[in-house]
Amino acid sequence: MGRAASARAPAHASDAETRATTDHHAALRVWLRMLATTTLVEGHVRGLLQSGFDTTLPRFDLMAQLERAPAGLQMGELSRRMMVTGGNVTGIADQLERDGLVARSADPDDRRALRVKLTAAGRKAFKAMADAHEKWIVAALGTLDHAELATLAGLLARVRAHVRTKYGERP
Amino acid sequence: MGRAASARAPAHASDAETRATTDHHAALRVWLRMLATTTLVEGHVRGLLQSGFDTTLPRFDLMAQLERAPAGLQMGELSRRMMVTGGNVTGIADQLERDGLVARSADPDDRRALRVKLTAAGRKAFKAMADAHEKWIVAALGTLDHAELATLAGLLARVRAHVRTKYGERP
Numbered sequence: 001m002g003r004a005a006s007a008r009a010p011a012h013a014s015d016a017e018t019r020a021t022t023d024h025h026a027a028l029r030v031w032l033r034m035l036a037t038t039t040l041v042e043g044h045v046r047g048l049l050q051s052g053f054d055t056t057l058p059r060f061d062l063m064a065q066l067e068r069a070p071a072g073l074q075m076g077e078l079s080r081r082m083m084v085t086g087g088n089v090t091g092i093a094d095q096l097e098r099d100g101l102v103a104r105s106a107d108p109d110d111r112r113a114l115r116v117k118l119t120a121a122g123r124k125a126f127k128a129m130a131d132a133h134e135k136w137i138v139a140a141l142g143t144l145d146h147a148e149l150a151t152l153a154g155l156l157a158r159v160r161a162h163v164r165t166k167y168g169e170r171p
Numbered sequence: 172m173g174r175a176a177s178a179r180a181p182a183h184a185s186d187a188e189t190r191a192t193t194d195h196h197a198a199l200r201v202w203l204r205m206l207a208t209t210t211l212v213e214g215h216v217r218g219l220l221q222s223g224f225d226t227t228l229p230r231f232d233l234m235a236q237l238e239r240a241p242a243g244l245q246m247g248e249l250s251r252r253m254m255v256t257g258g259n260v261t262g263i264a265d266q267l268e269r270d271g272l273v274a275r276s277a278d279p280d281d282r283r284a285l286r287v288k289l290t291a292a293g294r295k296a297f298k299a300m301a302d303a304h305e306k307w308i309v310a311a312l313g314t315l316d317h318a319e320l321a322t323l324a325g326l327l328a329r330v331r332a333h334v335r336t337k338y339g340e341r342p
Contacts (some may be wrong), residue, residue, distance in 0.1 A: 026320045027312040035254050037331045038209040064191045134199050138185050141198040143333035149197045156296050160208045162314035
């Protein structure tokens with residue numbers, strides 16, 4: 001039917017319009033799906049951290065950033081590296097310090113600044129949480145095979161790089 | 172080199188292990204990338220809504236859910252449909268009602284319940300925000316062509332369906 005119609009009339013403008021509208025809707029639909037999928041997975045991760053470890057996602061995220069920085073981080077850098085928003089980084093670090101999981105000390109390279117690090121207890125607590133978290137993520141994303149995971153990673157990386165280049169880091 | 176090594180020794184167990192570790196890391200890496208990409212895009216969307224419309228993402232999200240439900244929604248159903256977490260739905264609805272953008276009235280099918288709807292002013296305000304939002308999303312995701320958007324949508328849908336089936340809706 002499409003072919004018959006296009007044989008009858010010069011439908012170029014209208015096709016382009018339809019395509020543009022379809023593309024607009026496709027981009028918006030993909031974004032809403034990305035948001036819904038992330039929110040769904042994140043909700044389960046929050047539940048897992050709460051029920052299994054009596055902790056929160058921002059606490060886990062903060063410890064994950066420190067685990068990747070054995071020399072510790074200044075608070076500003078730590079804030080910038082956090083993956084989840086919401087929650088005041090100083091407040092979370094204060095709680096973790098009271099629980100003995102992180103420690104603050106003078107930065108050897110910058111005496112006016114403090115550096116925050118995981119303690120030995122913090123590294124141990126983080127390891128248990130990170131193992132459970134990884135296991136759950138593997139089960140959640142395990143419906144995709146290796147090639148599909150690589151495709152998904154590549155497409156997300158393209159979107160991320162494009163947004164960073166065009167609009168900068170998140171405001 | 173890989174071929175020479177595997178010709179020398181039965182490396183099956185170690186290959187399987189490497190593959191499992193690689194797959195685990197792949198799933199975790201994809202999830203961290205999904206989280207980072209969503210957080211980045213969401214941060215820009217929050218900035219756009221704030222600077223362009225002096226509004227927040229939860230307010231926009233609430234209005235978007237109502238725009239898709241012209242007959243209005245009961246509060247419980249509205250909460251369930253929200254795509255972003257954080258922010259108390261009743262409080263947001265109260266603010267929007269004070270601003271004349273939503274209205275609450277008795278539900279004709281259930282006299283004990285209230286239904287919340289967009290007002291005419293709410294629909295108009297939402298339309299302006301939704302147009303700007305869609306334009307920005309199209310620019311942000313526009314680095315992917317039509318086929319890539321479809322691939323990304325399909326992979327996200329698979330993850331979402333799998334998580335819902337296996338673990339249920341977000342807790």
